Each structure stands twice: as C-alpha cells, then as structure tokens.
Amino acid sequence: MREKSMQWHESAADDDAGVERRRGRANERVDRVMPFAPRKRPSGAASGARKRVEDDSVGGEKMEKTDERDARELDERATTKGASFASGKNRVAGARASLLSFEDDGGGAEAAAEAAKAKTKKKRSIAAPAPRVREVERETVRTYDVESLRALAAAQRAKEAEAVREAEAKEAWTPRAPPRDEDDGNSGIPDAKTIAEVKSKREAARRAMAGREGADYIDLGDGRGRDGTRAEKPSIDSVVEGEDDEEFERAQLRRVFRDEPEMRKSAQSVARDTMKRKEANVSIEKAGLEAFESLKRALEASVSTSETARKEATRADENAAKSQSALAFYEKELKSAGERYVYAQKLRDYFKDACAMMQDKKLIVEELMEHYSKFHVARARALTQAMNDEFEESTIEAEAAAEAAHAVFQRGGSQSDAKIAASTAVQDAVLKGLVEEKLDDMGRDVNMLMREKAEARSKRRQSSSEAVRVVEDEREVELFHKDWSEAQDAALAMFKDASDDLSTLTAVKKHAEDWKRTHLASYKSTYMSASVPHLFAPFVRLELIAWSPLFPPADAKAPASLDSMSWYAQLFDYGMVDGSFDEGDEDANLLPKIVEHLVLPIVSDAVEQWWEPRDPAQSRALASTLRDVLVYVEPNSCEEAREVVIAVRRRLKQCAEACTIPTYAPAVTACAPDAARHAESRFRLAVDVIKSALAFDGVVERDALDRIVFDGVIAAHIAPFVRLQLFHPAACAGSLAAIVDALGASTGRAPPSVDSLREITRALVAATKASDQTDDGTATTIARVAVALGA
Numbered sequence: 052m053r054e055k056s057m058q059w060h061e062s063a064a065d066d067d068a069g070v071e072r073r074r075g076r077a078n079e080r081v082d083r084v085m086p087f088a089p090r091k092r093p094s095g096a097a098s099g100a101r102k103r104v105e106d107d108s109v110g111g112e113k114m115e116k117t118d119e120r121d122a123r124e125l126d127e128r129a130t131t132k133g134a135s136f137a138s139g140k141n142r143v144a145g146a147r148a149s150l151l152s153f154e155d156d157g158g159g160a161e162a163a164a165e166a167a168k169a170k171t172k173k174k175r176s177i178a179a180p181a182p183r184v185r186e187v188e189r190e191t192v193r194t195y196d197v198e199s200l201r202a203l204a205a206a207q208r209a210k211e212a213e214a215v216r217e218a219e220a221k222e223a224w225t226p227r228a229p230p231r232d233e234d235d236g237n238s239g240i241p242d243a244k245t246i247a248e249v250k251s252k253r254e255a256a257r258r259a260m261a262g263r264e265g266a267d268y269i270d271l272g273d274g275r276g277r278d279g280t281r282a283e284k285p286s287i288d289s290v291v292e293g294e295d296d297e298e299f300e301r302a303q304l305r306r307v308f309r310d311e312p313e314m315r316k317s318a319q320s321v322a323r324d325t326m327k328r329k330e331a332n333v334s335i336e337k338a339g340l341e342a343f344e345s346l347k348r349a350l351e352a353s354v355s356t357s358e359t360a361r362k363e364a365t366r367a368d369e370n371a372a373k374s375q376s377a378l379a380f381y382e383k384e385l386k387s388a389g390e391r392y393v394y395a396q397k398l399r400d401y402f403k404d405a406c407a408m409m410q411d412k413k414l415i416v417e418e419l420m421e422h423y424s425k426f427h428v429a430r431a432r433a434l435t436q437a438m439n440d441e442f443e444e445s446t447i448e449a450e451a452a453a454e455a456a457h458a459v460f461q462r463g464g465s466q467s468d469a470k471i472a473a474s475t476a477v478q479d480a481v482l483k484g485l486v487e488e489k490l491d492d493m494g495r496d497v498n499m500l501m502r503e504k505a506e507a508r509s510k511r512r513q514s515s516s517e518a519v520r521v522v523e524d525e526r527e528v529e530l531f532h533k534d535w536s537e538a539q540d541a542a543l544a545m546f547k548d549a550s551d552d553l554s555t556l557t558a559v560k561k562h563a564e565d566w567k568r569t570h571l572a573s574y575k576s577t578y579m580s581a582s583v584p585h586l587f588a589p590f591v592r593l594e595l596i597a598w599s600p601l602f603p604p605a606d607a608k609a610p611a612s613l614d615s616m617s618w619y620a621q622l623f624d625y626g627m628v629d630g631s632f633d634e635g636d637e638d639a640n641l642l643p644k645i646v647e648h649l650v651l652p653i654v655s656d657a658v659e660q661w662w663e664p665r666d667p668a669q670s671r672a673l674a675s676t677l678r679d680v681l682v683y684v685e686p687n688s689c690e691e692a693r694e695v696v697i698a699v700r701r702r703l704k705q706c707a708e709a710c711t712i713p714t715y716a717p718a719v720t721a722c723a724p725d726a727a728r729h730a731e732s733r734f735r736l737a738v739d740v741i742k743s744a745l746a747f748d749g750v751v752e753r754d755a756l757d758r759i760v761f762d763g764v765i766a767a768h769i770a771p772f773v774r775l776q777l778f779h780p781a782a783c784a785g786s787l788a789a790i791v792d793a794l795g796a797s798t799g800r801a802p803p804s805v806d807s808l809r810e811i812t813r814a815l816v817a818a819t820k821a822s823d824q825t826d827d828g829t830a831t832t833i834a835r836v837a838v839a840l841g842a
Contacts, residue, residue, distance in 0.1 A: 217627045234792075249336050256335060277542040297315040302369065311532050391570055401562055402586075407587050408714045412545055416592050419538055423596050426534035431661040433527040438665060440504075441731070449588075449729030451476035453715050456722040469722035477725050532605045549628060556590035556621055567638075580637030582624070591618045591649050600657045600676040601669045603704055604662040611651065613679040643683040651691055653681055662704040665736060670743035673699075677750045700751050700759075702746045707763035710737040712772040717779070734772055734786060737764050748797075761802050763789065770807040780822070781829045784814055787836040798839050809840050 081691035241249075452473035459469035546554035553559065555624040561582055567574045576578075594617060603610050613619055622645065625637025626628075654676055663669050677695070712733040713726070744759050769790060776783035788806065791798055815833055817823040825833075 061542075077802065083837070153337060177681070218429065249339075251660055253335055285389060340510055377593075391573060394566075394570060395573065398562070398566055401552070405559060405586070407552055408546075408549055409586075412589060415545060416589055419541055419596055420592060422534070423538050424660075426531055426538075427599065427602070427661045429534075430523075430527060430531040431663060434523050434663050434666070437522075437524060438663070442575055442736070445725075445729045445732055447475040449713065449723070449726040451725075452723035453713075453726040456719050456726075457716075460718065466722055469719075473723035473725065488686045531602070535599075536605075537709050539597045542596045546547075547591055554596075556587060557591070558619060559586060560621060562624060580626070580641075583638070583641060584648065585620075587641075587645065588623060588649060589624075593617045595649065595653060599673050600654050601661050603672075606672075610676070610677065613646070618645075646680055646683040647691070651684055651689075651695065655691060655695050655698070658695055658702070662702070664743050666701050667739050667742040667746065670746045674746040674750055675746070681750065696751060699747055700755050703740070703747070703756075703759050704753070704763065705765075706740045707744070707759045710740050710764060710768060712737060714771050716773055717775065730772065734769065735789075737768050738789050738793045740764055741790070744797065745793070745797055757797075757802060759804055760794075760797070765805055766807065770805075773808070773811055777811065778816060780818055780825060780833075783811070784829050784832040784836065787812060787815070787840075788832045791836050791839040805840075812837050812840050 159757075200330065292767045318501055340828050357615065455472035455476035456469040457471045459465075464472075551558060552562070563579065564584070566579065597604075598616060619642070622641055625641055626632065626636060632639040654673075657673060657676075662673055677699070681692065686696050710733065713730050715723075715730055717727050741760050741764055744756055748756060767788075773783060773786045773790075787808065812833070816837055819830055819833055
C-alpha cells in the first residue's frame with residue numbers, strides 16, 4: 052500500500068506538472084491568437100499604451116492583414132478539432148490538443164506523446180474510479196472572421212478613449228500658449244512655464260492609467276463543470292490502472308469546454324480595455340496642439356470670413372450708393388435730355404426764322420450800306436473840290452497880280468501903278484478859262500454854272516482882308532444830312548414787319564444768352580460762339596448807318612464814339628458769367644470780331660475816300676475812331692488794320708508835299724494884296740496839315756509823323772515863308788505863334804531840322820529890341836515863341 056501510495060503521489064505530481072505545461076502552452080496559443088490580451092506592465096504602462104496606440108494607428112493596415120490571416124487559421128483549426136472529437140478517444144485527444152493550441156503547430160503531437168508515456172507506465176490508481184460523467188456533446192466550433200475582429204478592436208478603442216476622457220476630466224487642461232508671430236521678433240517655442248504645466252499633466256495622466264492596468268494571468272475557470280459541480284478527487288483505492296490518464300484528460304477537457312465562453316469573454320474584455328487604454332494614451336500635447344491649431348485656423352478663418360463679409364457689405368453699400376447716385380444721375384439726365392430736346396426744337400425754330408428773316412433783309416441792308424457810303428463820298432468830294440477850286444482860283448489870281456506888279460516895277464512904274472495893274476489882272480485871270488462854252492448831254496452850258504461859282508468866290512475873297520479859309524457848300528451839307536436821315540429812317544423801319552422776338556438786337560441776344568446759360572454743352576458743340584457775330588451783324592450794320600467816323604450829326608458838333616452806341620453797350624457783356632469770361636470762351640472775342648468785320652471796313656473807306664487830310668476837324672474825328680478800333684484790332688495781327696494805318700500815313704505825306712507856300716517879294720505883296728492873301732492862305736493850309744498829322748499821334752508811328760511835320764512841312768515850306776516876313780515883325784511873330792500852337796507838346800521834341808525857325812526867332816527878337824515901333828502884343832508873342840522854340 053505504501054508503494055502504491057508513493058506511486059500515486061508521483062503520478063499526481065507528474066499530472067500536476069503536465070497540467071502546468073499544458074496550461075502554459077495554452078496561454079501561449081491564446082497570445083498568438085489574441086495578441087491584444089492583457090499582460091502585466093511596468094509602472095510606465097500608460098506611456099507604453101500610448102506608444103502602442105500610436106503604433107496601431109501607424110501600422111493599422113498591417114494589423115488588419117494579420118487579423119484576416121489569424122481568422123482563416125482559426126476557422127480551419129476549429130473545423131479540424133470538431134472532426135477529431137467526434138471519432139472517439141482519438142477524437143477527444145485531438146479536440147483537447149486543438150482547443151488548447153488553437154492552431155496546428157505541433158501541440159497535438161506533443162499531447163499524443165504524453166498520452167503514450169502515461170500508457171507505457173500503466174500505473175493504476177488505488178482509488179475508486181470516478182463515476183462516469185455523461186459526455187455531453189457541445190458545439191465547439193467558433194467563427195473568428197475579419198469583421199468580428201475589427202468590431203472587437205473598435206469596441207476596445209472606444210472603451211480606452213472613454214477611460215482617457217474620464218481621467219482628463221478630473222483635472223482641467225489648459226492649452227499651450229500659441230506661438231507668437233515672427234513680426235514682433237519672438238519665436239513660436241513655448242516658455243518654461245508652459246512646458247512644466249504640460250509635463251505635470253502628462254504624469255497625472257500616466258498615474259491615472261497605471262491604476263487601471265490588469266494582470267497577465269487569465270483565469271480559465273474554478274474547476275467546476277458546465278453543470279456547476281466540482282469534480283471529486285478519487286480516492287487512492289478507486290484508482291484503476293490504465294484509466295487514470297484517461298480520466299484526467301477527460302476532466303481537463305471538461306474544464307476547457309466548460310470555461311471556454313468565460314475565457315473568451317474575459318479575453319475580449321481585456322482586449323477592449325487594452326484598446327481603450329491605447330487610445331486614451333494618445334499624446335495630450337499633440338492633441339492639444341492639434342486642437343489649438345484647429346481652433347486657431349477656425350478663428351483665422353472666421354476672422355477672414357468676417358472681414359470678407361464686412362468688405363463685401365461695405366462694397367455692397369458703396370455699390371448701392373453708386374447705383375442710387377447713377378440712377379438719380381440718369382433720371383436727371385433723362386429729364387434734362389427731354390428738356391434739352393424741347394428747348395432745342397424751340398431754338399431751332401427761333402433761329403431758323405431769324406436767319407430766314409435776315410436773309411430776306413440782306414439785300415435791303417446791303418443797299419442801305421451802299422447808299423450810306425455814296426452820300427459820304429459825295430460830301431467828301433464836294434469839300435475836296437471846293438478846296439481845290441478855291442486854292443486854284445486863289446493861285447491864279449495871286450500869280451496874275453504878282454506878275455502885273457512885278458512888270459510895273461520892272462518898267463520903273465510907281466507903287467500905285469503896280470496896285471492898279473495887279474487888281475486888273477486879278478479880275479480877268481479867273482474868268483479867262485471859263486469864257487468858252489462847254490455843253491453837257493442836255494445842251495446846257497456847264498461853264499456858265501462854273502463861272503457863276505467862280506465869280507461868287509472871287510467876290511468873297513476880294514471882300515476879305517484875311518487869309519482864305521475853305522468853307523463847305525451849304526447846299527452839299529444839306530443834301531448830305533437829308534440822305535443820311537433817310538437812310539436812318541429806312542434802317543429803323545427795316546424790321547417793322549417782324550415779330551418782337553426777331554426785330555431787335557436785344558431779343559435775339561436774350562435767346563442766345565439763355566441758351567448758353569441753360570445748355571452750355573450744346574451751345575459749345577454747335578459752335579454758337581462762331582455764329583453770333585454773323586447773327587448780330589445785320590442789327591449792328593443798321594445802327595452803324597446812324598454813325599459816321601468823320602461827320603457829326605446835324606444836331607452835334609462831333610461824331611459819336613463807338614462806346615456810346617447802343618449795339619456796343621449791349622454786346623460788351625455778352626456771354627459773361629459773373630461779370631467775367633471763362634478761360635478759352637470764344638464769346639470774349641465777339642466785340643473784336645464785330646469791330647474787325649463791320650466797323651473797320653467803314654473806317655477804311657473813310658480813310659481812302661471820305662477823309663480830307665487838310666481838314667483838322669475830320670482828322671481829329673478819324674483819329675479818335677481809329678484809336679477805338681485799334682483797341683480791338685491790332686495792326687500787328689490784322690492785315691486790314693495795318694493797311695488802314697499805312698493809308699493814313701500815305702495821305703498825310705501827300706498833303707505835306709502838296710502844301711507849297713509861294714515866296715513873293717515884300718514889295719510885290721505890298722502892291723498885290725491878292726498875292727499876299729494867297730501866300731497867307733497857303734501858310735494856314737500848311738499849319739492845318741501839321742495839326743492833322745499830329746492828331747494821329749498814337750495811331751501812326753511817331754518817327755513817321757516827325758518826318759512829315761518837321762521835315763516835310765516846316766523845313767521845306769514854312770521856314771522860307773516865315774523868313775520873308777522878317778520885314779514885317781508883327782506878321783512874322785503871328786506866323787511863328789501859329790506854328791508853335793500847332794505843334795503843341797511836340798515842340799519840345801523838335802529835331803534839328805527846325806533850327807531855321809529858332810534862327811528866325813532870334814533874329815526877330817533882336818529886331819524888336821532895336822526898334823521902338825513894336826507894340827506890346829507883338830513883343831509878348833515873340834517872347835512866348837522864343838521860349839517855346841528854345842531860341
């Protein structure tokens with residue numbers, strides 16, 4: 052018995068060792084099948100779990116492939132295990148090996164070797180055999196496919212993530228300070244305080260996870276069967292040789308089959324906890340940085356979106372305001388366009404009627420202007436003819452008287468005989484050329500009328516002891532004023548048949564100014580500034596008929612100036628805005644254009660045809676008109692104005708050359724008074740030419756005037772005549788005084804050519820001092836002349 056007891060104990064020890072070996076191999080196989088089963092970890096388990104989670108996230112694809120391969124192997128081996136278990140003892144042994152190994156890696160062969168060893172020993176137990184337990188066929192086939200493993204892994208990760216969130220919720224987490232911008236000179240590296248806070252939080256998370264770690268050992272059961280009853284240890288007496296090994300194997304298989312669901316459930320729970328811990332152990336710093344970066348990007352995106360929205364709103368407001376402004380502008384433009392159209396139609400009709408009316412009146416206006424020129428020419432020719440006839444007859448009479456007196460003196464006759472001879476010669480000299488008859492087309496004797504006029508002039512000269520002065524024929528003057536008055540009446544009645552809006556310059560000007568004031572753009576685009584001179588021209592022409600540059604009206608003493616006329620006053624401010632013209636406004640040239648095209652031609656005709664240079668009154672009137680004209684028309688820029696100035700200089704020069712003064716001997720002039728009067732008349736004519744020439748000072752160049760006056764008149768004609776008058780101091784003093792009065796202010800600038808007058812003055816002064824017969828008046832005159840001439 053003792054030997055049997057020892058053998059039983061040795062057999063039990065061997066059995067216990069075999070169980071331990073089998074249990075170790077089973078754990079190894081479970082680890083190979085479920086690598087996620089829990090194991091005991093060091094104190095740094097949290098860090099390792101996070102590392103495994105990171106490895107799993109990196110090698111997720113590799114894990115999925117491994118899971119698929121393991122699932123296929125499990126299916127094959129489970130099928131093999133079920134088939135072996137169904138075939139008796141060999142089936143039970145094969146199923147035991149298959150369930151313990153979960154893979155065909157040699158575990159079955161090892162189990163078979165152990166069974167053979169037990170049979171070889173043929174040890175029999177002295178204990179009573181255990182009661183047979185009815186073998187209950189259980190379903191041992193389990194399916195481990197890819198989808199199940201993936202679902203298991205996902206559940207484990209969710210569990211670990213929830214555990215991490217619970218650990219993190221225990222203490223507040225503060226995100227790291229965001230990296231600073233490089234613009235302010237700082238880098239994005241966190242400071243020491245931030246690093247310390249992150250480390251402390253990481254250690255707290257590790258400690259929290261360390262307490263949640265499980266053990267490596269997996270309890271596969273408590274020794275109870277499926278029915279919950281614990282197997283009784285057989286006694287030594289019931290042990291039967293050959294059956295102990297089989298009974299042990301059956302007990303182990305029952306334990307495995309009974310505890311398999313709990314083992315799988317425990318393994319799955321451990322795997323889920325492991326996956327959750329892996330997810331929970333993800334780097335807090337990395338998650339915080341990612342969260343902060345995400346928030347930062349979201350903030351930047353929201354700020355950018357807000358700024359963009361604000362800009363869009365501002366731009367929309369601006370566009371709306373611009374649209375409103377444009378709408379108001381276009382509405383205003385549309386309304387203005389309608390008004391412009393209506394106004395343009397009215398203006399078109401108005402100016403169309405005005406132009407048609409003026410076109411109809413054009414011929415009448417031109418005829419009136421032609422008539423105006425004709426009666427001016429007629430009066431000028433009458434005056435010129437009268438002066439020429441007067442001086443011609445006077446010259447004939449003087450020459451006849453001087454020759455008769457000179458002939459008497461040559462014969463040695465007395466002075467009385469010379470006077471009688473001179474008087475007789477004068478009576479026959481004028482009528483000698485008019486004796487013959489000169490018939491016109493009507494058979495009338497033209498010389499008869501001329502003889503009557505000559506006799507009348509001769510009687511007038513004979514009755515006057517003073518120098519002859521030409522006087523216009525009163526009949527010619529009356530005819531001139533009559534024609535002029537008729538022309539003015541015709542001009543006033545020119546537009547009587549037109550409406551009030553078309554008959555006056557004021558009405559037409561008002562329409563043009565209203566157009567410019569209300570619609571300046573269309574006024575400029577239609578070149579109205581270039582058209583208004585032609586539009587106003589007929590009215591100006593008709594008013595100019597009442598004006599003459601040479602002759603005054605019947606009730607006036609001098610011609611009217613340009614600025615005193617009505618058209619000048621009305622057009623002077625035409626087109627002005629606030630009393631001035633805009634820069635580049637063509638209307639500022641309205642008056643110059645009218646003066647150039649309407650007034651200057653009349654002045655040119657007056658200079659060439661109407662003006663008598665020997666009449667100082669006409670010369671002064673013409674000079675005044677030219678000064679007004681040259682204000683608007685400069686000779687340097689206007690060819691016609693330059694021609695007018697040249698014509699004035701030419702005619703003055705011709706008169707200066709024609710004003711010769713006869714130099715009769717004092718004895719002849721004493722016996723022939725007609726000769727003396729003629730010489731005096733020619734002297735007065737020369738003085739009038741001087742006055743006429745000096746009237747154009749400022750119009751004609753001063754050098755040209757000095758040559759005409761001092762060289763052409765005084766030095767050439769007056770000085771010889773005055774020198775002969777030294778025999779009569781009173782007459783000489785009177786002539787010098789007349790010259791000084793004619794020169795006026797020009798006496799001071801007298802050139803050396805008038806030194807002869809200074810010599811005459813000095814001689815006259817010396818003669819008066821030597822003579823006691825000089826009266827006070829003559830002496831005073833001589834003194835004044837001497838001072839004026841600087842003698």
